[in-house]
Amino acid sequence: MLEALSISKSFTADVRAVRRVSLQLQPGQIMGLVGASGSGKSTLLNLLAGLTDTDTGEVRLHGERLKGPSEVLVAGHPDIRLVHQEYQLMPNVSVRENIAYTIRYYEKAYQNYRVDQLLRICRLEAVQDRTPKQISGGEKQRVAIARAVAEKPPVLLFDEPFAHLDLPNRTIVRAMLLELVRHDPEHQTACLFVTHDATDALSIADTLGVMHQGQIIQMGTPRELYTAPRTAYVARMTGPANLIKAKYLPQLGLGTDPNPERYACIRPERIRVGLPDGVEGVVKAVYYKGGFSEIEVAMSRYVRLLANTAEPISEGDRVRLTLDPAAVVWVD
Incomplete structure (x- = not known):
């Protein structure tokens, strides 16, 4: 449905925001892209939405080239909706009127039906008569x-949809x-x-990509990226x-x-805590996570490991950690 073919964008000779990115997005698919600030994520969204011209490559929608803002009177495409971090709501009308405005050209009966449906799905019925500032x-x-x-719309693009949400609201939005997309x-x-x-990306995306310095350096299922990262950066961006x-x-x-330049990547949950044949270390920090604690253990002067345990544990405790060689993934 939406396809990027080796698209690039530079703002100056030294700032290459997006570099030769290619991807395909299918109906019913939820794709997540994770990356540090400045990795090119937002610029890529604007290119895919037709709000920014590409320097090279092209974006295709339904198999046809998507025109950039320099080629059209109004930037963007009616089949693509981009939800920005800033919400961009009309401040002086109600929640209900904000939603209805998008479908104002439809028959009134359908408008009411669709708005009622979305208020229910989005759990907004109680605030439908309030304005955004309320x-x-x-x-x-x-x-x-x-x-x-x-x-x-056939295509939905979201820029950091969970960035400003507390835990209950993150759960609702997921x-x-x-x-809205799959069901x-x-x-x-x-x-x-x-x-x-x-x-958030691991929990709902069926395809996950990691962006670094304007490029997608690895893409696959969330499980593939979590269990088999190719680089240290991918490992860090997909979890502890x-x-x-x-x-x-x-x-x-x-x-x-x-290869001494490579690293062994071991996820904390793959380390066993408390077995008598493990390697001894001292607990330096305990991070309570609810159902378990993530502990930071000093194994030597140079090595500290994160591990997970459900047992009560305190800073200063001596523990033994057992590492399974099969849990090691070698990364660059």
């Missing part, structure tokens, strides 16, 4: 999403996206969102990771890699 940031985000999907039997939307938080230089592995009971 509702919370999470509610504003849900109104922005409801506006974007009101006309059932459930909303799944219902509508009459219309399957293609959805792409960018974020710097892998937690222990990255250990090869020369320190023998003291942990693990073999070495012939």
